[in-house]
Amino acid sequence: MNIDEELWLELEEPQAGQGRSTRRVYPESPHDIHVSVTHPGRRRMLLLKADARAADGIVRSVGELPRTAGLDLCITAQSRHEYELQVSLTADELREVFTPLVSDIASAVKDAPTTETALEAAVRRFSSWQQLLRAVGKNGLTADTRRGLFGELYFLNEYVLPSAAQTSGVQAWTGPGGSNQDFQLPDVAVEVKTTTAKNPRTVRVASERQLDSTGTPALLLSLISVDERRGGTGESLNALVDRIRHRLTNPEARSHLDSLLIQVGYLPGHRDLYDEPRYTLRQTRTWEVREGFPRLIESTLPAGVGDCTYNISTSALDDYRVTTDQVTAFIRGTDG
Numbered sequence: 001m002n003i004d005e006e007l008w009l010e011l012e013e014p015q016a017g018q019g020r021s022t023r024r025v026y027p028e029s030p031h032d033i034h035v036s037v038t039h040p041g042r043r044r045m046l047l048l049k050a051d052a053r054a055a056d057g058i059v060r061s062v063g064e065l066p067r068t069a070g071l072d073l074c075i076t077a078q079s080r081h082e083y084e085l086q087v088s089l090t091a092d093e094l095r096e097v098f099t100p101l102v103s104d105i106a107s108a109v110k111d112a113p114t115t116e117t118a119l120e121a122a123v124r125r126f127s128s129w130q131q132l133l134r135a136v137g138k139n140g141l142t143a144d145t146r147r148g149l150f151g152e153l154y155f156l157n158e159y160v161l162p163s164a165a166q167t168s169g170v171q172a173w174t175g176p177g178g179s180n181q182d183f184q185l186p187d188v189a190v191e192v193k194t195t196t197a198k199n200p201r202t203v204r205v206a207s208e209r210q211l212d213s214t215g216t217p218a219l220l221l222s223l224i225s226v227d228e229r230r231g232g233t234g235e236s237l238n239a240l241v242d243r244i245r246h247r248l249t250n251p252e253a254r255s256h257l258d259s260l261l262i263q264v265g266y267l268p269g270h271r272d273l274y275d276e277p278r279y280t281l282r283q284t285r286t287w288e289v290r291e292g293f294p295r296l297i298e299s300t301l302p303a304g305v306g307d308c309t310y311n312i313s314t315s316a317l318d319d320y321r322v323t324t325d326q327v328t329a330f331i332r333g334t335d336g
Contacts, residue, residue, distance in 0.1 A: 054115035055083035100259035140273035151194025166253035234278030
């Protein structure tokens, strides 16, 4: 079951007296996960039920979490033997953030092998969202993050959506979830880099896992070069988001896109921050990461070495260049 605004509105239907309206999500999960709305206050909540033994191990970590204005996580005793982890919305200005937040937490919890690991996953995901909201702050995304987001959305719109069904195409954008590559499709993964350099001589790689092709039939590295300036005839981040949303006629795909945008820190309340700067495409270059490609990967690093950030010279990549048609073929699953 999708957690969406329609579900919340159903649960918010007035009822006599005090209490809660609840609906179980992921009924196939071994864990008891519900969304709930209190009455008469209409506070939206995500609930995860647990026994006392499982709850004991997580109570301390919950108590150590920093407070976040508008969001609350707590564990309460329902009886001597039953506890309930509650994620609550306490400020209406975060209403649009709350749905993707609890959807993400519920998704992380549903397949956990034990109740203890389910509780740990819920707390861990809630903490990640706290960090995101603190990092974004009142000034919105940093210049580098805005630019990187523009590049990923440009690749989604120009390459992925023309070659895949809308829902699966949007779901292929896995960067907001922290995956090793920005896009993961059945036949190819793609890492996208965005730069303002006119003739970029290097590509910066963030970790030894980013260009690791383990688990994917093919891996591409795409470098998008843009001109970035205030004003002019370029396209703003807001304009590109609106163009993609208009293109998505499938409501599920559009809803998933909105959820991913929030996960990356593009919050509805910050839209006025993203009408500038504007970006104009200079060029896009894409390479296939295959045998001989200059890279660091985890399996070949000496023991004790990790968290590597390094640069690759673009002049060393000529033999790995792929055309736009080849990129499309990879995404469609035909012979690249």
